[in-house]
Amino acid sequence: MAVKCGNNTIMLERPVHIINAACIVGQKEKEGPLGQYFDRFEEDDFNMDTWEQAEARFVEETYRKLLSETSGINEAGVDCIFGGDLLNQCMASAIGVKKSGRPYLGLFGACSTMTESMLVGSLTVDGGGAKNVVCITSSHFCSAEKQFRFPLELGSQRVPSSQWTVTGSGAVLLSSEGEGPRITCVTPGVICDYNVTDTNNMGAGMAPAAASTIMTHLADTGRSPDYYDMVVTGDLGSIGHALCKDILKLHDVNVTDGLYKDCGMLIFKPEQETCSGGSGCGCCASVFSAYLYRLLKEKKINKLLLVATGALMSPVSAKQGEPILGVAHAVAIEN
Amino acid sequence: MWPTLWLLRIEVFYFMDILMDYICAFVTGGVLCVIAQILIDKTKLTPARILVLYVVSGVVLTAVGLYEHVVKFGGTGATVPLTGFGYSLCKGVFKAVDEYGFRGIFTGGLENVATGIVMAIVFALIASFVTKPKSKSR
């Protein structure tokens, strides 16, 4: 059984392996620097009538891809699915997994949902309540623009601090048996409010949360940043990444650029006009599933701290002038 | 010889007049857009708020008699930006009040801008049937 360690961190005692990972991304993501790692990409509309259906299809196909590529497991072998997305009431995940016939628990942590689902999933496996669980999240540029910003055809200018929602879905299969990197400990994050109200600057809204969770994790476990081969945040983008480093430095935690990366910066090239970088539940999910997981598998890195970050806001809260609340959950993955 | 040159001079003047109309329209329209751009970039005003600001200031500036001068100088450069929308609203309401009295307060403004709004509604409805928004992945 898992044991609490320090303030917020939970150490897992039984092995929880990430036995496989899969993702499907959109065209623009395929054209990015990680293009070679994305083995399947689709048109943004995925042959569906609406963007929401397209996003759901990304989820459905990713789930199928994950199961078909994992030997020794069939549909019935999945004990539970943890998933979420950015649409109202997690619509895409629900539609996407409805055909699976497996229990589904919807989670919402905005863009932090990937590590949130891995965190909850690994605790469930560790507690013995499940043997195999699937953690799946998605986001879609068009459906996110429609819900959070403006209609696609509206001629509006993006500001440099804004981010580009990743179109894609990523999923991992956690199991108590089998091969693969292990989730060893997890740190759920507290909500950080530093009165950021600019919805075009999500990175700044989430950076304190990322720094807070990283610091809590390090303090609770007594580790230094160098313990890890890589510390990766979810979708802070270039501005949020710089701010997160500033905040860590302010509290005497020094991380180098080589050690500390951000999925939002990894997934797009500057020439792709994504301003500050990628964002969305699909950002961390696809970068982890396609790229970081492979690095772990190939033993190019052995210890990874994955910290997906989320901006807990809605169109209503933004219009009412509520600040953007940041949250970040950390998952330590080791070979 | 002389009459021909005289005619040519009229032609040139006429041409210069038209060219000046275009230049004035270009400069006036451009300046109105630059002011909005500075407001967007330098203040926390969102584009939607700036549009409201533009229309309302168009109405007010016309009411106090200032915008008429801008229109005289800029032509379409003053009527095409949204301040011109406010100009039409205000001119309409003045005219209707002169003609119909009290009732005109309520009919004049929208009546004068109805062509544009109705065109937008009709076109939007047709567009929603025949076209789809395009993905921006490229």
Added chain:
Amino acid sequence: MESDNLTKLDDKKYEWMQKKRNQKSSLLKNCVMAFLFGGGFCVIAQGYKHFITSGIGVKFLGELDEAAVSAHVALFMVFLGALLTALNVYDDIGKHAGAGSVVPITGFANSVVSPAMEFRSEGHILGVGAQMFVVAGPVIVYGTFASVIVGLIYYLVSRG
């Protein structure tokens, strides 16, 4: 009470840090683009005005008074903006033009047509019909209201 472990960070300090890291788009470049595109739209309008008040245009529409001319120009510009939106072009212009594509009345047309296209997926009544003025609504609401106030004052003054 501190809600998190960032003991050395507070709202004020963080605001300062954000200012230091903020990336500003080039104001000069934005202004030049806004000027060129905004002016460009007005020149197109001037061209149409020229067309309907001279030569062939008069044959079609007849002699028009000043109010009719400006109504025709507005009609044409709204049509142009709506057409460019329906052809999926206007947002590409907007990306570069900034305010230059927002302020001209073509931008008004764009802000009516683009939600109509976008919310087609929610049906024609609650999608297209209800959402059409989600962006342009405030302009009409406050413009109309301002015109009524001005009209009321004008009415009272001209009476008194």
